[in-house]
Amino acid sequence: MADPAKTPAPRRSTAEKAAAKKAAAKRGGTRSPAAGRSGAAAKRRHPRGAPGRARTVAERLAREYPGSARDLCALRHDDPFQLLAATILSAQCTDEMVNKVTPAVFARYPTPADLAAANPVELEDLVHSTGFFRSKAKNLIGMATALEERHAGEVPTELSDLVKLPGVGRKTGNVVRSVAFGLPGLPVDTHVGRLAILLGLTDETDPVKAELALGDLVPEDERGAFSLRMILHGRAVCDARRPRCDVCLLADVCPSAFRV
């Protein structure tokens, strides 16, 4: 998945945060179900621990961003091989840009065997606009070669096999597992890691540790969609530079609301 919103937004001053909080309170709170309740009543209804908070967060995000992991994935693809290639290209690049580039890549190299035999310069040219084009082209050819040599031209389903492919880390492997195969997989990108800490679901800053911690809180069959919903919410509302707590549906359960 692509990294956070690239458009910088100025940090809000303390006065702006206070004004937003006051405005939300005046309206009866946020869009959350707790809006309008007294503080004591709200506190009684709100989960205090990470497991309960994770359930509430997952339920609300599922209502706000409905659909399966496959529905929520913005990278266009027709099969696991195409998703794997698109996810490799999405590093440090927007999903929109990847979607502009991949039709020509998939048309020119429809199978792992075709991609494994690609002319590196020609492939670099095709993926140039996604950035880091030399290393991405090298990883794509290496990935396709590994699929041919080790997996009979098929994308493996086990994370331990996926992460051995060139250009594939746990994040990419978990995207492929959850989106292409419908298997448990919780990709942790910068949005997911940041929101998990803000929401008090974990204090792990290391992506692998955060993935394991979140995996303890989210049921296996919901992990992929949960991750994608956190990414969507990070882009739409909880912007890294300017979180919009005054309109956030999680504000009443978020320990960081109006504090960031």
Ligand code: SF4
């Ligand atoms: S309440 Fe604010 S900090 Fe918490 S998730 Fe929502 S936007 Fe982010």
